[in-house]
Amino acid sequence: MAAVMPTSAPSRLLLSGNEAVARAVWESGVRVAAAYPGTPATEIIESLARYPDLHAEWSVNEKVSMEVALGASMTGARAFCAMKHVGLNVASDCLMTMTITGAYGGLVIAVADDVGMSSSQNEQDSRYWGRFAHLPILEPADSQEAYEMTKYAFALSEQYETPVLLRLTTRICHVKALVTVGEREAHEPAGFVKNPQRWVMVPAHAKARIPGLFQRDEVLRGVSETSLLNILEPGSDRRVGFVTSGPAYMHVKEAFPDAPVLKLGFSYPWPLEKMRALAAMCDQLLVVEETELLLETEIKAAGIACHGKDVLPRMGELSPQVLSPAVDRLLGKEPPPPAPAATPMKVFPRPPTLCASCPHMGMYYTLSQIKNIIVTGDIGCYTLGAGHPWNALDTTICMGATMGVALGIDKGRGTVDKNKRILAVIGDSTFMHMGMQGLLNITYNKGNITVLLLDNNTTGMTGGQATPASGKDIHGKEAPRVDLVKLVEALGVANEHIHVVDPYELPVLFKTVREEIKFEGPSVIIARRPCVLTDGFKPFRPYLVDEDKCTGCGNCIEVGCPAIHVTRRDKVIKPSGKEVDLAFVNIDNQACTGCGLCVQPCAPDAIQHVARHDIPIHIVKT
Ligand SMILES: Cc1ncc(C[n+]2csc(CCOP(=O)(O)OP(=O)(O)O)c2C)c(N)n1
Structure with a gap:
């Protein structure tokens, strides 16, 4: 288990943005903090769980985490939830009504946008949610600001009885910097006060509260106008002035240190008068926002001329390398020709793949060998089954979509797909998050x-x-x-069509899959083996290849284990005249954990255990 966080203030700590937010949440006297993991936000709650005196939890999904935070806020306790950008889509049903009830105890929602899509299925701009839900948005530009704005967010939330959105991006979440920190403040909840007009959102009650939402917008506009988080830096080179927020501010400062800048820390509602003042002091205005053109559209609607996405990209980070040529264009300068590309270093290609001995490989090897199937996929490590060498997944959309999509294919298919069997793949965490409803929907609607x-x-x-x-x-x-078996049964799958199998046992896997896809109705095969990167995984003796026995058939390569490597390629002409490629292999026994998956399709029995004295020390766990 992770070390407990130091709580007495050493005054300065080296913290990532995520850790800085966690520190500030703890110092703010928060009692309840909930999240579902999602890159780049995961470490906020992981870090928070190491502090004392608060309830931190992994909720089953982001909507539940937000509801937990809201419930705590209803008692007057300070509450917090965190999620990645797509998580806020999941939580949005709660969000859109929670904005009407408002918060009682300070309620802060940290949402982390994966700008540049380092680990997400899409790129989204969560600032839309602030506008959609009439919520104030704070956008830190580094770890210190992440800490300070989080603390301010709780005060803001309580003063105006509003949830507050803290918008982070991958760069803020993961970059470390020194942060001056303080101590935890006591914050005792006043208690839940029954107030149906506020907490029971039936139409009559909600209708009565909606005008308050618009009033709150106006009040917050005024707060933003005078907020010290919105800083107008006059600069000296007035040819182009910049409007920016979050880490894009750092990029602007790096590329144009002398330019006037309006840095929006309180980025929604934004300060109109400060914007006008900036526009008046420079020849042209450039809005540097990651990722959508929200501010730009609103600034133009306010009658202030500006540039933005006409010269800047709408996706990815706006680094100094991206900004400089765009500004050259605004100034009518020919951007310098791109520097001659350095000859790329020859690096062995390393596409993302599953880990050596990953139990998912057994299932994907099986699927890759079965014809006439359609396989819907979901989000997790197992999404990699869509890649080489398995090419086993035909769809991947969002968390929990696999079963809805599978049922849609089942019900929508015509004669072309009539004889195809449909399978839906999902991971255990995704099943808990959003998958259960999809399975219930399959059983209820008699999916095959x-x-x-x-x-x-x-x-x-x-x-x-x-x-x-x-x-x-x-x-x-x-x-x-x-108990997943009982759960699946409770969701309507007949017990005789629920199987628990070991994904390392290929013959059993093949047999079970083949039998169940013949069955006309819903069935569930639970492939159970701990992830190789967790404590639950116990390695076996590793293997290597007896090169004298290897015939180069390549069957083991199709399992997809990264511990197997090709040592030599060749070709043979079969008696039929057909040319066949051969790939002779060996196994990296530093990586191999002895799962035995590759042994099973090896016809010449060339894969054998490493002798005991050759077992590398690092994989011998006690
Ligand atoms: C709405 C949403 N929340 C969170 C995530 C981040 N995320 C991606 S996959 C995943 C769960 C993966 O766990 P599991 O389903 O058990 O599969 P595994 O990776 O263990 O194979 C999470 C939390 C996401 N992509 N979308």
Whole structure:
């Protein structure tokens, strides 16, 4: 388990933006903090869980985490939830009504946009949610600001009874800097006060509160106008002035240190008078915002001329290298020719792939060998099954979509697909998050689908967080463990069509999948083996290849294990005249953990255990 955070203030700590937010949440006297993991926000709650005197939890999804935070806020406690950008889509049903009830105890929502899509299925601009939900948005530009703005957000939330959105991006979340910190302040909740007009959102009550929402917008506009978080830096080179927020501010300062800048820390509602003042002092205005053209559109609507996405890209980070040529164009300068590309270093291609011995490989190897199937996928490490060498997934949309999409294909298919079997793949954490409803929908609507539930006992993709199916809580302590077989049965799958299999046992896997796809109705195959990166995984003796026996057939390569490498290629002409490629292999026994998956398709029996004395020290766990 992670070390406990130092709580007495050493005054300066080296913190990532995520850790700085966590520190500020703790110092703000928050009692309840909830999240579902998602890059780049995951470490906020992981870090927070290491502080004392507050309840931190992994909720099953982002909507639930927001509801938990709201419930705590209703008692007057300070509350917090964190999520990645797509998580806010999931939580949005709560968000859009929570904005009407407002907050009682300070309520802050940290949302982290994956600008540049380092680990997400899409790129989204969460600033839309602030506008949509009439919520103030704060945007830090570094770790110190992440800390300070988080603290301010709780005060703002309580003063105006509004949830506050803290918009982070990957760069803020993960970059470390020194942060001056303080101590935890006591914050005792006043208690839940029954008030149906406020907390029971039936139409009559909600209608009465909506005008308050618009009034709050106006009040917050005034607050933003005078906020010290919105800084107008006059600069000396007045040819182009910049409007910017978040980490883009740092990029502007790096590229144009002498230019006037309006830095928006309180970025919504934004300060109109300060904007006018900036426009008046420079020849042209450039809005540097990641990623959509929100400010630009609103500034233009306010009658202030500006440039933005006419010269800047609408996706990815706006680094100094991106900004400089755009400003050259505004100034009528020919941008300098791009520097001659350095000869790229020859690097062996390393596409993302599953880990050596990943239990998901057994399932994907199986699927890759079965013809006439359509396989819907979902989000997790197992999304990599769409790639080489398995090419086993036909769809991937968003968390939990696999079963809805599978049912749609089942019900929508015509004669062309009539004889195809449909399978839906999902991971255990994703199943808990949003998958259960999809399965219930399949059983209720009599879908003809085989669900492959890949239970690796963790949330692998985001670094191995606990789930209700892992029997551990956020602190690594024992927690009630949901029984997936009983759960699946309760969702309407007949017991004889629920199987628990070991994904390392290929013959059993093949047989079970083949049998269940013949069945006309819903079935679930739970492939159970712990993720190789978690404590639950126990390695076996590694293997290597007897090169005298290897015939170069390449069957083992199709398993997809990165511990297998090709040592030599050749070609043979078969008696039929057909030319066949051969790939002779060996196994990196530093990486191999002895799962035995590659041994099973090896016809010449060339894969053998490493002799005991050759076992590398680092994989021998006690
Ligand atoms: C709405 C949403 N929330 C969070 C994430 C981040 N995320 C991606 S996959 C995943 C869960 C993966 O766990 P699991 O389903 O158990 O599969 P594994 O990675 O262990 O194979 C999470 C939390 C996301 N992409 N979308």
